Every structure is written in structure tokens, then in C-alpha cells.
Amino acid sequence: MKILLTGDRGRIGGPTRAVLEAAGHDVRGFDAAAGDDVRDAQAVLAAAAGAEAIVHLAGLPDDLGAPPADVVAVNVLGTHHVLLAAEAVGAQRVVYASSGKALGMLEQPPEYLPIDDAYPAVPRRPYGLSKWLSERLCQAFTERTGIATICLRPVRVLDGEAWEALAGVDELPPAREGSWHLGVFVDVDDVADAVVASLECPDPGHVRALLCAADVGSTRPTAELVAEHLPGVRRRDGAAYEPGSRQSLVDTSTARDVLGWTARRSWDNRNRREAALAVAEGGRR
Numbered sequence: 647m648k649i650l651l652t653g654d655r656g657r658i659g660g661p662t663r664a665v666l667e668a669a670g671h672d673v674r675g676f677d678a679a680a681g682d683d684v685r686d687a688q689a690v691l692a693a694a695a696g697a698e699a700i701v702h703l704a705g706l707p708d709d710l711g712a713p714p715a716d717v718v719a720v721n722v723l724g725t726h727h728v729l730l731a732a733e734a735v736g737a738q739r740v741v742y743a744s745s746g747k748a749l750g751m752l753e754q755p756p757e758y759l760p761i762d763d764a765y766p767a768v769p770r771r772p773y774g775l776s777k778w779l780s781e782r783l784c785q786a787f788t789e790r791t792g793i794a795t796i797c798l799r800p801v802r803v804l805d806g807e808a809w810e811a812l813a814g815v816d817e818l819p820p821a822r823e824g825s826w827h828l829g830v831f832v833d834v835d836d837v838a839d840a841v842v843a844s845l846e847c848p849d850p851g852h853v854r855a856l857l858c859a860a861d862v863g864s865t866r867p868t869a870e871l872v873a874e875h876l877p878g879v880r881r882r883d884g885a886a887y888e889p890g891s892r893q894s895l896v897d898t899s900t901a902r903d904v905l906g907w908t909a910r911r912s913w914d915n916r917n918r919r920e921a922a923l924a925v926a927e928g929g930r931r
Contacts, residue, residue: 701741709772741795749769752827853900865892
């Protein structure tokens with residue numbers, strides 16, 4: 647499949663391009679590092695010529711380092727231009743890198759656990775709001791054109807550098823805002839795998855799918871973490887957490903059922919983290 651990959655030189659884009667090419671796809675990149683700008687509709691259209699699908703990863707990654715107006719402009723207008731280009735060139739589907747923050751994660755305590763794709767979106771900060779608005783653009787686009795849009799919602803993405811920084815750490819540190827982040831994470835390679843799954847699954851129409859590891863980023867049980875950080879928040883099914891379980895507080899059943907995706911990298915069983923731990927241990931000797 648011929649694919650336009652925006653943001654192909656980014657932290658997620660690099661691994662995604664490698665996995666796409668390994669799967670046999672013909673990938674063309676479009677990245678700010680190469681002088682490209684998703685706010686330029688004509689440039690996006692020209693880059694999309696001949697594409698059968700567009701994977702849209704480009705955008706400002708959070709609320710830090712750019713004014714709110716720029717975050718919204720790049721992320722929302724850029725997505726709009728990608729969708730218009732997909733329609734113009736006859737692409738079959740668009741895969742969009744949204745975020746768990748489109749649901750307002752980290753902005754306030756959750757209404758229930760685990761958080762799922764039906765969770766009521768209440769983003770207030772520019773980044774989360776830009777992702778939520780872009781998801782709505784994708785939904786309206788699919789309803790109008792029939793072109794499939796898959797909005798992937800990765801939570802905290804850990805790449806090799808992040809795993810190395812966590813070597814010897816038993817628990818993910820707090821979010822930048824100092825709040826507990828539900829212990830959620832997903833490996834960058836699992837995100838790349840989700841992109842491939844989004845391109846190769848049967849046409850889903852419009853779908854939004856959270857991406858998260860199956861376990862919490864901690865050696866402590868989930869029940870203990872919830873009791874400490876979110877004592878007033880209950881499971882939506884009313885059940886108790888299994889003793890000793892470290893099950894994630896994010897429900898990724900949409901990604902499993904629609905895309906055929908499940909996270910393969912966990913807090914404990916992951917080669918990159920194990921290698922980083924070995925390096926750290928060697929440095930202590």
C-alpha cells in the first residue's frame with residue numbers, strides 16, 4: 647500500500663515508518679524537520695498524490711514549548727488539511743494519532759475506572775482539546791465521505807530513551823503536573839504495531855481506540871495504587887480488583903476487537919527495559 651506518513655521523523659514516526667516498510671508498505675514522509683508544514687494545504691495535497699492511505703502523526707506533542715494558539719492551529723488545521731487531501735486523492739483510510747488526553751486524562755480525577763473509549767471527553771487544556779476536536783473532524787469526515795478514519799489514542803508513550811531513564815525504577819514517576827497518571831504507559835513499538843493494524847484491518851468506518859499496556863507501570867498491585875491515589879473512584883462494573891493484580895486502568899478492548907491489536911510490551915517483560923536494567927546494574931558494580 648502507498649502511504650503518506652506525516653511526522654515520519656518524530657519520536658513515534660521513526661519506529662512507525664520502520665514497521666510499515668517492514669510490512670511491505672511504500673512510505674512517503676512529510677515532516678517539519680524536512681521543512682514541511684501541515685498548515686500548508688497545498689503542500690499536504692501534493693505530498694498525498696498517489697497515496698492509498700494517510701497516517702497522520704504530525705503535530706505539536708503537548709502543551710509545553712508552544713503557545714496555545716499554535717498547538718490548536720497545527721493540530722486541528724493540520725488534521726483538516728490531511729483529511730481534505732485524503733478525499734482529493736482517493737485514499738482509502740486515514741489513521742490519526744490522537745491521544746488519551748483527548749478524554750481529559752490527567753486534568754482531573756476520572757469518573758470511573760478503567761477508562762474506556764466511551765468515557766465522556768472533557769479536555770480543557772489546548773493539547774487535549776486539539777486532539778478531541780481533530781477526532782470530531784475525523785468523525786464528520788467519515789460520515790460525509792465514507793472514508794475510514796481510525797483515531798488512535800496512545801497514553802504515555804515510552805521509547806528507548808524513556809525506558810533507559812526508568813532503569814532500576816519500580817514505578818513511573820508522577821506526571822509533569824505532579825498528579826498521579828494512573829500508572830499508564832504504552833511502548834512506542836506497540837503504537838507502531840497499532841498503526842499497521844489500523845491499515846490492514848477490515849474497514850471500521852470511524853473508530854477511536856485507546857492504546858495502553860496491559861499492566862500498570864508499577865510493581866505494586868492496582869488495588870493498592872487506586873486506594874492511595876483515587877480512593878473515591880470505583881470500577882464501572884462494581885467489582886473489586888483481584889488481589890495482587892497489576893491490571894491496567896485503561897480498557898483497550900476497542901483496539902483489540904476492531905483492530906486486532908493488543909500491547910505486547912509490559913512493565914516487567916520487555917527487552918528494552920531489561921537491557922537498560924542490565925546496563926544500569928553494570929554501572930553500579
